[in-house]
Amino acid sequence: MLSADYNPDRTTLTELIGMSRHARTLQLRSIRIGSRLTGNYLSRIKGRGMEFDESRVYQPGDDVRNIDWRVTARTGAAHTKMFREERERPVFISMDDRSTMRFATQGRFKSVIAAELTALLAWTATQQGDRVGGEIFNDIEHREFRPRRGKENVLHMLRTLSRTSDQAPVAPGSLQAAFNRLHRIVHPGSLVCVISDFHGFDAGAQKEIVNVSRHSEVLLLHAYDRLESDLPQAGRYRLSLGGRSLDINTADDAYRIAYRQQFQQRTNALSRVCGGGRMKKIVCRTDESPVVVLRNVLGKQRMHSSRAG
Numbered sequence: 001m002l003s004a005d006y007n008p009d010r011t012t013l014t015e016l017i018g019m020s021r022h023a024r025t026l027q028l029r030s031i032r033i034g035s036r037l038t039g040n041y042l043s044r045i046k047g048r049g050m051e052f053d054e055s056r057v058y059q060p061g062d063d064v065r066n067i068d069w070r071v072t073a074r075t076g077a078a079h080t081k082m083f084r085e086e087r088e089r090p091v092f093i094s095m096d097d098r099s100t101m102r103f104a105t106q107g108r109f110k111s112v113i114a115a116e117l118t119a120l121l122a123w124t125a126t127q128q129g130d131r132v133g134g135e136i137f138n139d140i141e142h143r144e145f146r147p148r149r150g151k152e153n154v155l156h157m158l159r160t161l162s163r164t165s166d167q168a169p170v171a172p173g174s175l176q177a178a179f180n181r182l183h184r185i186v187h188p189g190s191l192v193c194v195i196s197d198f199h200g201f202d203a204g205a206q207k208e209i210v211n212v213s214r215h216s217e218v219l220l221l222h223a224y225d226r227l228e229s230d231l232p233q234a235g236r237y238r239l240s241l242g243g244r245s246l247d248i249n250t251a252d253d254a255y256r257i258a259y260r261q262q263f264q265q266r267t268n269a270l271s272r273v274c275g276g277g278r279m280k281k282i283v284c285r286t287d288e289s290p291v292v293v294l295r296n297v298l299g300k301q302r303m304h305s306s307r308a309g
Contacts (some may be wrong), residue, residue: 002182013162016119017155022291023123027192028091028130055079064287076180089189090147092124092216093134095161095180096196098172103225107287110223114195115161117221117289121193122154124298135182137212139173144185150251175200179208188215191198195221197228201266206273213278220270220279225286 055068058078071079095118101111118134125132132154133147146158163206186192192212198220212218231250250256274281284293 008104009052009112010301011112011115011162013159016115016158017164019116019119019291020123020156021158022295023120023127024126025300026120026294026298028121028124028128028298032205046274054082056082079089085168085238089191089216090131090133091121091191091193092147092186092194093121093132093195094133094185095136096175096198097136097138097177098199099139100172100197100199104286105225105227107225107285110197110225110286113223113288113290114221117195117284117294118161119154119158120290121293122157125191126151126154132157135185137173137178137181139171142178144182147190162231172199174205175207176202176204179205179212183208183212184218186212186216190216191219191222192216193219196222197223198266198270201269206269209279210273210276213273213276218279220274220281222267222270222281223286224263224283224284229260232261 013294034146040282054258055071056079058067058080062080063103064079068081075157095110095114096306097114101114102109104112107113120133122132126149129149131147131149133145134157135142135144136157145153145160147153175196179194182192182194194209207220209220236247236249248255270281273279282297284290284292
């Protein structure tokens with residue numbers, strides 16, 4: 001049941017603060033990097049750490065204090081416990097608030113979905129004791145928040161999100177410029193979460209986000225509306241996007257095909273840049289719950305089940 005203050009095109013500070021209770025079911029530590037920092041994240045380096053990884057057959061030079069006696073007794077061969085060392089990294093959330101984000105035909109605006117994803121990730125990182133920072137960028141400016149620990153820094157970000165207002169119709173800002181700035185301000189070894197509809201994800205933007213991924217792990221969260229992936233049945237429609245009106249005729253088969261291909265090219269580009277292994281992609285439609293989407297990927301219960309299997 002929807003609350004009395006539910007609004008498809010805006011979110012409130014109360015709603016964003018309320019995301020903290022859902023963040024308890026999420027786990028960012030399941031995402032691994034190879035950074036040699038100290039703290040609370042799991043690296044691929046195996047050694048004496050806090051997180052048990054696996055048992056393997058004992059090899060000369062292994063620490064005898066790490067012998068797994070249960071597995072040894074069961075198999076009759078000496079086995080050693082292996083651990084994944086815990087590492088720390090700042091979590092930096094970059095949220096797209098350009099005019100193209102103020103759109104939805106179902107559910108809530110992409111900008112609202114992005115704000116809720118931002119809140120969920122920020123609360124999750126904070127509850128895990130991480131430093132959280134970020135930026136909110138639109139067509140003409142950006143607001144930066146330096147990574148800090150504690151909920152006050154998160155609240156400062158969320159207050160800014162809840163106060164964003166409609167911008168005058170302008171050309172969408174450049175993703176290439178936004179990602180170039182991101183490359184310059186993010187500290188190496190960070191977890192960088194980019195939340196966007198990725199309009200304008202051209203070759204220049206792709207190159208810049210790949211540059212970010214060379215020194216940090218990048219999580220791309222793609223927010224989109226169903227209408228962006230495919231047009232409705234044949235007819236004439238008027239859409240409002242970022243304060244502008246657009247008339248479309250879906251009876252033209254060639255137009256429908258070109259429209260669908262344009263969206264497919266964007267999603268293919270996102271998948272392609274994630275192919276290098278330092279970036280991951282999560283997709284969230286405007287008619288989906290950001291809580292459910294993140295829980296399906298980063299849920300504690302899911303990650304526990306995966307390790308147990």
